[in-house]
Amino acid sequence: MNTDSVSRRHALAGLAGGAALLAAPGVLRAQTKTVAVYTAFVDAVNALAPAFTAATGFTLETVAAGSGELIARVRAEAARPLGDCVISIGGEGIDANSEAFEAYAPAGIDAVRADIKVSDIWSPFSVTVPAVLCVNADLVSEAETPTAWADLADPKWKDRAAYAGADKSGSALIQMLQIVHTAPSDEAGWALFEAMFPNFIVTGSSGAVPRGVAGGEYAVGLTLEDSAQRFIDGGAPMRTVYPTEGVALSADAMALIKGGPNPEGARALLDYVVSPEGQALIVGNFGRRPIRDDVAAPANVPPATELPVNNPDPAWVRAATPKYRELYLALARA
Template identity: 40%
Template sequence: MRRGWWVCGIVGFVVLTATSMGALAGTADHEGQVVVYTAAQSTIVQAIGPMFEKKTGIKVQFVEAGTGEVLKRARAEKDNPLGDVFWALAAEPLAANADLLEPYTVTEDARINPIYKKGMAGGRVIPNNVTPMVIVYNKKLVSEAEAPKFWKALADPKWKDKIAYAAADKSGSSYTILATLLTVFGENDPGWKVVEDIMKNAKILPSSSRVPKGVADGEYHAGLTYEDAAMRQVAGGAPVGVIYPLDGTSIPPDGNALIKGAKHPKAARMFLDYAVSKEVMDLLAEKFSLRSARTDVNPPKGFVPLGEIKAVAYDMEWAGKNYAVLVKKWQDIIVRVK
C-alpha cells in the first residue's frame, strides 16, 4: 500500500462513525476514538474503517496522504501530536523517523514473519503488507520479447521518454525502488550511473499511482512501480504485463506504528492489533491483492509465489537511515539530466 506523496499535501479527513457496537465495545478500556494517519488507498480505508468501528465501537478519523506528507505533518505536530497511529506507510522513511514513534508489540506478533522485522526501528515499526518492486509495461506498445526483463535494461537510450517513475522525494515506493537499484548495482559510482541513466529516460511523475495508470493508458511504454498497484491494473483488464526484474528486486513491508504522545493510546493499540489481524489480512489479500507479512495468510490469487522472485538482501535499516542522503543525490541527478 505504498501510495505516492501528493504534491498538493494532505488529501483531507474522512470521518467514519460506528454504526453498531461489536463484542469488544462493551468491555474494552479505550478512549472511544482514534486518529489514523495513512498512506493506504482510499478504497482500503473505506473498507477497514467501518469494520474496526463495528468490532470495537471506536470512532476512526483517517488522514489520508502519501508517506512523505504524513510524516512531514507528524513532525510539525511533534510537540502536540494530533494523530495516534501511522498505518500502511512505506517502512523505510517511517523507520527513519523513529523519534516520532512509541514502541508497541501487537498481540499477534508471533504470526508476523520475522524476516520482515529487521531494520524496523528497534520494533517500533510493525510489518503490515509486503510488496515486491516491479516493472510494468504496456502490451500494446511493447512486445513480450522486447519487454525489459532487467532494471538495467531501462538504462538503454531506446527507452528515452518512454518510461514512468514517481519522484523519489515524494513517493515511498519510488524511494524503495531507488534504494533497490543501489542494492542491486551498488551504492557507488557504477551504481549511481545506472540510476542516472534510467532517470535520463524517465518521465518523473508527482505520485506513484500515476505510474501504472499511465502505462495502462498508453501514455508510457513501461514504468517502475510496486506489485499490487500493477496487479490492480491487470485485474481491471488493462493491457499490461508485470515483470519481476531478473537482476533482483526488493520485497519490503509497509509499516504501522504508534505515534509518540498519542492522545488516544489505548484505542491506537487496538487499531494496530486489528490492522494486522488475520481477518484484515485475509480481506486485503482477497479483495485488494495485497500480500501479508503474516505467515498464515495465503497470497492473492494469481500472484507469483515469493519463492519464484529473485529477491535481493534489501537492508531496511540502511535504507531508512540513509533516506535523506540518497534522496539528495537523486535530486541532484534530476537537476543534472532534466
C-alpha cells in the same frame, strides 16, 4: 500524491470520502472514539474501517498523502500531534524519524513472519514487492519489453517511463534503493540510476504510475506488484516484469505517533491489522501478500519462491536512505 486528499469520519454505515482538513486538536482530543490515521494507502484503511469499527467501536478519520509528505507532517506537528498513527508507509522514514513515533508491539505480533520484522519502532502492515515494472502491452511488444533495471537506461525509453519520485513516495524511494542495491557496487548502482533518470517522467504520486501505464499515458513504470496487479485484474492491457537483477520482498510499515490524541484507538487499529481477520481483508481486497503464514496469499501472483528475490540488508537500507535521498534531490534539481 502532491496534495493531501482527506476522507473523513469513516463509520460503520459508510465510507464516503471528502476533501477536508483534520479537526482542530481540541476537537480531535474530545472525540476519543475517533482514530486519526495518516496513510499512503487510504483505500486499504477504508476497507478495514467497517469491520474494525464493528469490532472495537472506534471510527477512522484519514489523511492521505505520500510517505514523504506524511513524515513531514508528523514532524511539523510534533509539539501537538493531530494524528494517532501512520499506516502503510515506508518504514525507512519512520526509522529515520524515530523520535516522532512510539514503539508498540501489537497483539499477535509473534505470529508475524520473522524475516519482515526488521524494526523495533514500526510493525509490518502487509508484504509487498515494491519494485517491479508494469508495461503497457499495447504500446510495448514482448520483444521490446524490458527485463532488467538496466534496460531503462536505454534512450529509447526517454519520456516513456514513469517514476513517482523518491522525495514524494516511499515506494519510489525503495525502488531507487533496490536499483542501487542490486548493482555490483553502490557506486555502479547510483551511476545506473543517474543514467535511467533522464528517461523518467516523474509523476509525484505512486498511484499515478500504474494508472498512467494502464491508460496508455506511459509505456512502462516503476511500481508495486499489487498496484500493477489490480489494473491487470481489472482488464488493463498490462504485464508485470520482475527485473532479473532482483526484487525485494518487504513490508510496508505502521506505527504509533508519539503523543497522538487517541493512543488507545491507535493501538486497537494496529492490533486489528495484525490479526488474521485484518490480514485476510487486506489480501482479499488488494492482493497484498500477508504478514502471517496462517493467512492465504493471493492466488493471482507468483509464489515468492519463483521470484528473483534480492533483499537488501536492513542495516544497509537505514544507512543508505538519507544518503541516496539527498543524492536524488540534487539529481532532481539539476
